[in-house]
Amino acid sequence: MAIIEVDSLVKRYGDNSVLNGVSFAVEQGEIFGILGPNGAGKTTTVECIEGLRTPDGGTISVCGIDPQRDTGELRQLLGAQLQESELPDKLKVGEALELYSSFYRQPADWRELAEILNLTGKLGTQFRRLSGGQKQRLSIALALLGTPKVAVLDELTTGLDPQARRDVWGLIERIRDRGVTILLVTHFMEEAERLCDRLAVIDTGRVIAIDTPGGLVSRVDKGQRIRFRPSGPLDETRLTALDEVTSVEWAGPQIVVTGRGDLLLAVTTLLAGQRITALDLRVEQNSLEDAFVALTGRPVES
Numbered sequence: 001m002a003i004i005e006v007d008s009l010v011k012r013y014g015d016n017s018v019l020n021g022v023s024f025a026v027e028q029g030e031i032f033g034i035l036g037p038n039g040a041g042k043t044t045t046v047e048c049i050e051g052l053r054t055p056d057g058g059t060i061s062v063c064g065i066d067p068q069r070d071t072g073e074l075r076q077l078l079g080a081q082l083q084e085s086e087l088p089d090k091l092k093v094g095e096a097l098e099l100y101s102s103f104y105r106q107p108a109d110w111r112e113l114a115e116i117l118n119l120t121g122k123l124g125t126q127f128r129r130l131s132g133g134q135k136q137r138l139s140i141a142l143a144l145l146g147t148p149k150v151a152v153l154d155e156l157t158t159g160l161d162p163q164a165r166r167d168v169w170g171l172i173e174r175i176r177d178r179g180v181t182i183l184l185v186t187h188f189m190e191e192a193e194r195l196c197d198r199l200a201v202i203d204t205g206r207v208i209a210i211d212t213p214g215g216l217v218s219r220v221d222k223g224q225r226i227r228f229r230p231s232g233p234l235d236e237t238r239l240t241a242l243d244e245v246t247s248v249e250w251a252g253p254q255i256v257v258t259g260r261g262d263l264l265l266a267v268t269t270l271l272a273g274q275r276i277t278a279l280d281l282r283v284e285q286n287s288l289e290d291a292f293v294a295l296t297g298r299p300v301e302s
C-alpha cells in the first residue's frame with residue numbers, strides 16, 4: 001500500500017521551473033531515497049510533501065491527507081527533521097524533548113527515544129554544547145517524538161564522520177523496524193546503497209529513474225574492469241588482441257583492462273604464458289555512482 005503518493009508535482013519560483021512533473025509512490029515500511037545532483041529539486045519535493053511549500057501543480061497524498069489542506073493532521077502523522085538553527089542554543093536536550101513531545105496527541109516516550117538514540121547521558125546538556133553527531137541524533141529524536149507513520153529526513157548524515165554516519169544508519173533501520181516509513185534525501189551513494197529499499201533519481205525537476213539500488217546498478221553496462229600492476233614488461237597489443245578485451249589503459253603503474261565474458265581467466269592465462277604476475281589485482285564492479293553518472297551525466301557532489 002502506498003503511504004506517500006506524489007503525482008505530476010510542479011513547482012516554480014518566478015520564471016524558474018524547479019519541479020516539472022515529479023511522480024513517485026512510497027510503500028508502507030520502505031526506506032525510500034531521493035537522490036540527485038545539487039539543485040535538482042530534492043528539498044523542494046520533500047518540503048511540498050511536508051506541507052512547507054505550496055506546489056503550482058500536481059497532487060500529493062500522505063496517508064490519504066493533502067498536506068496543503070490538512071496541515072494539523074499532517075503534523076501528527078509525519079515527522080520531519082528540524083534544521084539546526086531552529087533550536088535555541090541554551091535549550092537542554094531533555095527540555096527540548098519534553099517540550100516538543102507536548103505538541104503531539106500521541107507522543108512517544110521521549111526518555112526511551114533518548115535511550116535508543118544514545119542521548120541519555122546528554123539530557124542536561126545545552127544544545128550549543130552538543131557535537132555534530134549528537135545534534136543530528138537529537139534532530140532525529142525530535143522527528144520521531146510524535147510517533148509518526150512517516151519520517152522525512154533531509155541530508156541525514158551530512159557533516160558526520162564515517163563512524164557516526166554508520167551509527168545513524170543502524171538507527172534508521174531500527175526505526176523502520178518499528179514500522180515507520182522513511183523518506184530520505186541523500187547525496188551519499190554509500191548511504192543510498194546501504195539504507196534504501198528503493199530510490200528515485202531526480203534531475204532538473206524530473207524523476208529519471210525509480211528502482212532498487214541493485215536495479216539501478218544493473219542498468220549500467222560499463223563492462224567488467226580488471227586493474228593490476230604487471231610484474232614485468234607487458235606487450236599490451238597481446239592483451240588488446242584477446243576477444244574478451246575491449247580496452248586497455250594505463251593509470252600510472254597500473255593497467256586497467258575493460259572487457260566482457262571470462263575476462264579474468266583470459267587475462268591471467270595470457271599473463272601466465274608471459275611469466276608475468278598481476279600484482280595488486282582488483283576486479284572492479286559497477287557501482288551506484290556509475291549508475292548515477294550514466295543516468296544524469298554528472299557526478300554527485302558530496
Ligand SMILES: Nc1ncnc2c1ncn2[C@@H]1O[C@H](COP(=O)(O)OP(=O)(O)OP(=O)(O)O)[C@@H](O)[C@H]1O
Pocket residue numbers: 013016018036037038039040041042043044045
Ligand atoms: N525559495 C526559493 N526561491 C527561489 N529559488 C529557490 C528557492 N528554493 C530553492 N530554489 C531553487 O530551486 C532549485 C532546486 O532547489 P532544491 O533545494 O530543491 O534542490 P536540491 O536538489 O535539494 O539541492 P541540494 O542538493 O543542493 O540541496 C535550485 O535551483 C534552487 O536555487
